[in-house]
Amino acid sequence: MNTRRTELQDSNAYRDFLWNEVCDEMLIESKQAYVTQKLITKLMYAFRDIQDYESMIMLNNRCEQLGELAKKIKNNMMISYLTAFARSRRNLPGDRDKAL
Numbered sequence: 787m788n789t790r791r792t793e794l795q796d797s798n799a800y801r802d803f804l805w806n807e808v809c810d811e812m813l814i815e816s817k818q819a820y821v822t823q824k825l826i827t828k829l830m831y832a833f834r835d836i837q838d839y840e841s842m843i844m845l846n847n848r849c850e851q852l853g854e855l856a857k858k859i860k861n862n863m864m865i866s867y868l869t870a871f872a873r874s875r876r877n878l879p880g881d882r883d884k885a886l
Contacts, residue, residue, distance in 0.1 A: 797836040842872035
């Protein structure tokens with residue numbers, strides 16, 4: 787992944803890579819058992835690094851919709867913190883209230 791990342795200098799291309807090749811692949815039903823809290827946290831860090839706060843929130847929302855995965859991330863404080871951080875930075879109406 788690091789080799790591929792250096793090829794993707796454009797943040798939009800990197801975001802598309804993360805969504806299409808990583809997130810979509812891991813969030814399919816047959817592979818959800820392999821997803822860990824650490825993997826979700828690392829993906830949120832990757833989105834944070836390119837300042838794509840919308841994707842951070844979308845990733846959390848998708849994970850919360852999936853039954854077994856939602857149980858894994860529900861009590862993870864770092865994922866909660868990163869989601870609140872993304873809502874604060876995205877700054878759409880109602881985001882700051884949800885962040886608190």
